Structures are given as structure tokens and as C-alpha cells.
Amino acid sequence: MAADKSVRRVALLTAGGLAPCLSSAVGGLIERYTEVAPDVEIIAYLNGYHGLLSGRFLTVTPEVRENASVLHKFGGSPIGNSRVKLTNTADLVKRGLIQDGQNALQVAAERLVADGVDVLHTIGGDDTNTTAADLAAYLHEHNYDLTVVGLPKTIDNDVIPIRQSLGAWTAAEQGALFARNIIAEHTSNPRMLIVHEVMGRNCGWLTAATAQAYQQWVDEQEWNPGIGLEKAGWSVHAVYVPEATIDLDAEAERLRKVMDEEDCVNIFLSEGAGVPSIVAEMEARGEEVGRDPFGHVKLDTINPGAWFAKQFAERIGAEKTMVQKSGYFSRSAAANDRDLALIKECTDYAVDAALRGESGVVGHDEERGDELRAIEFPRIAGGKEFDPTADWFVTLKSEIGQS
Numbered sequence: 001m002a003a004d005k006s007v008r009r010v011a012l013l014t015a016g017g018l019a020p021c022l023s024s025a026v027g028g029l030i031e032r033y034t035e036v037a038p039d040v041e042i043i044a045y046l047n048g049y050h051g052l053l054s055g056r057f058l059t060v061t062p063e064v065r066e067n068a069s070v071l072h073k074f075g076g077s078p079i080g081n082s083r084v085k086l087t088n089t090a091d092l093v094k095r096g097l098i099q100d101g102q103n104a105l106q107v108a109a110e111r112l113v114a115d116g117v118d119v120l121h122t123i124g125g126d127d128t129n130t131t132a133a134d135l136a137a138y139l140h141e142h143n144y145d146l147t148v149v150g151l152p153k154t155i156d157n158d159v160i161p162i163r164q165s166l167g168a169w170t171a172a173e174q175g176a177l178f179a180r181n182i183i184a185e186h187t188s189n190p191r192m193l194i195v196h197e198v199m200g201r202n203c204g205w206l207t208a209a210t211a212q213a214y215q216q217w218v219d220e221q222e223w224n225p226g227i228g229l230e231k232a233g234w235s236v237h238a239v240y241v242p243e244a245t246i247d248l249d250a251e252a253e254r255l256r257k258v259m260d261e262e263d264c265v266n267i268f269l270s271e272g273a274g275v276p277s278i279v280a281e282m283e284a285r286g287e288e289v290g291r292d293p294f295g296h297v298k299l300d301t302i303n304p305g306a307w308f309a310k311q312f313a314e315r316i317g318a319e320k321t322m323v324q325k326s327g328y329f330s331r332s333a334a335a336n337d338r339d340l341a342l343i344k345e346c347t348d349y350a351v352d353a354a355l356r357g358e359s360g361v362v363g364h365d366e367e368r369g370d371e372l373r374a375i376e377f378p379r380i381a382g383g384k385e386f387d388p389t390a391d392w393f394v395t396l397k398s399e400i401g402q403s
Helices: 022-036 049-054 062-066 068-073 089-094 104-114 126-141 168-188 205-220 248-262 275-284 304-316 327-331 337-356 391-399
Strands: 009-014 041-045 057-059 119-124 147-152 192-198 238-240 264-270 320-325 360-365 371-375
Touching: 009 022, 009 049, 022 041, 022 062, 022 068, 022 119, 022 337, 041 049, 049 104, 062 068, 104 126, 119 126, 119 337, 126 147, 147 337, 168 192, 168 205, 168 264, 168 320, 168 327, 168 337, 192 205, 192 304, 192 327, 205 238, 205 264, 205 391, 238 391, 248 264, 248 304, 264 304, 275 304, 304 320, 337 360, 337 371
Parallel strands: 009 041, 009 119, 119 147, 147 360, 192 264, 192 320, 238 264
Antiparallel strands: 041 057, 360 371
16 A cells, blocks of 8 residues: 555654553554555654653654564553643643643644644543544644544543454453462451452443453362362452442342351452442542542542442451452553454554544444444543443353352
8 A cells, every 4th residue: 555645754652541552553553654655754752642742752763663563562652651631721731731821732733743744643542532532623623634543542441432442351361360369369368358459440341351351260270179279269259340230238248158158258349330439438528539630530549449348348257358459460461462463453454544544543333333444533432331231241240149
């Protein structure tokens, strides 16, 4: 495929939290451009929109192109991330990214023009791509001739209307790996309560998928109950997601029986489960709830895992409680084979769309028969809910005795 003559320079940026796809997606875009449009220059803004506003970028050299495949082997992002919302003027002024009275969208647009960028590739989650949508709308309204093509990165798989976001499969696999060692701690003390807190602000997909992957591992193992190595003690006993109501009294009664029989209880908890109750409780005490530039509650400051552990510990007669969070472990991993295949499919399409001058976020469109396409920016939104009635999740809960 030959590049359109108007595409001379493209820019890449990664933004938001990490996911097991960022490094590979950067590598995939570089590889595809090198394959089909080697004369197109590539730059990469450092630390996402932070670098775009401050004008910090690096140039992708021939040596980088030649070794782009190495990026598929690593997690994180080689070009850095940040959480920056271009329409949150007060935050941007406070951080020194724009001056008082400036419009960040205008600053970003003028920076892209000054840097000679014809195509901008954004790699991020719903916040990154809704910010890209704001930028794309501004560019269109002000007659800037620039194409914006996004790639969907989010470990909780919550971007509307995208079937599967990049990195989510790997995050579930890694969360299950993390759980293997954490659940082993049930042998460290009698009547042990373990809460495995999984990332997922509004969507329980990652928690459910992590629990399923872990329980599948449990099902595949050989056990030796005569010496105390029993499947039941290693199993998942409860999975809580934001989309399903949690009857604390009923669950405490059920889990008390599990504790009495197995001497332990293992809970997989989505960090977004029960957050409204926790926030209301904190605000009723007069405590200030921290929020990020996008207005989201800073979940690490309210500790949902600790809150749930407190609710259950006394009711189920736990002698010792442990809360462990797998988020930073799972989100910073290198992509697995399943994600690598999805990343390649999406990065190849993203480059082809860019060369056609077609803006949007690349993914399988659930509202268009799962077709891989550049989905229109106005249709992109966060907060896609996990369906707790999905057959595989209902089966998992049935297997672990949770109604």
C-alpha cells in the first residue's frame, strides 16, 4: 500500500494507565508504517498528552524501526504515559502545561501543526480516546487537516462499542498468575480471609475473567488431600463485580460455612464494587474523597478491598485477613500471544486507515456485527458494563457455590 502524498509525518502517543499492549502497539505501528509506507516519518510524544502540550517528542530512527519487534516482548510504554485531560483547564494550568487563558485544545492543535504532523495515533483507554475525540472535533471545527486514529487500551475491557480492548486478556492471565501465590497464603494461618482486589472501576469483566482463569488453573492441578493439599482451600469462594448487587448478610452467612469447612475464604473483588457505599460512608464522616483530573474517585485512597475485608472478617470469624491488589502486576506485563494477535490486527488496520485519511478508534464494533473498523469518535465512551448473566460467569459462580 502506498502512502497518500499528504501523509509525511505521523505522531504516536500513549496515555492513561498502563496495559499489556502499549509497548507492542507502538512496535506494531512502527512495523506497519515501515512495511507499507517507509518514507513516512514517525515521531513519538513523550508521556502522552503531557508531551504533546509541552512539545517533547523523540524521532523514530532507522535503528528503532529495525528493532521495533523487540517492543512486543515488554510491558509498560517505551514513550511514557500520563493522565492529562485537555478540557480540564484548571488542572492543566495548575500543572504548568498551559497558561491561564489558553485553550488546551488549541495549544495541542497548534503544536501538531508546528511539528508538521499529518496523522496522530493515540493509544489509550476511554479517557484517552474521549480526549482524542475532543481534539479531533476541535481540529475538524477549525479546519485543521489532520487525521486522528486511536487504539483501545484498557485492562477492564470497558470501551463502548468495542468488543475486546487491547491488553485485557493478558491482564486476566497475569492476575490469575498473581493469585496463585497470594492464595497460597491461606496456609499461613488458621481461619484466613484473603481478598484479591482486581482493577476495574466500573466494569467487572477483568475480575470475572481473572477469577475464571485462576479457577481453571485450580481445576487442572493434581491434589494430595491426605497431607492437606486440597482443591477446596485453593479455590475461589466468591467473585464480586460492580454490576451485581452484593447481599452482605447472605454472603457472610454462606462464607461463614466455607470458613468453618475449609479454614479459609478466598474472595476476588473488583475495585469498583461497592464504591458508592464507601464514598458515602467517608463523606458522611466529613472525609474528603480524592479525585483525578477526569473526576474519577482515586480508588487507591479509599481501599475497597480493605472495606470489604472489614465487612466480612468478624461475620465469618476470620482470625487473620489479607488484602492484595494485582493491578500493577497485571497491567505492566508484556502482551500474551492472544493479545499480540489482536494488537497486530488492530495496528495494521490503524495504519491503513490513517493513510486513507480515516479518523476513529480501531476495534471490533459490537454495534456493527463485530466488524473491525475505525469507529467514529462520537460513538466512543467508557463505562461499558460487564454482563453478569454471561453463561461463562454464571457457570463459574455455580461451580464455586455463589448464587
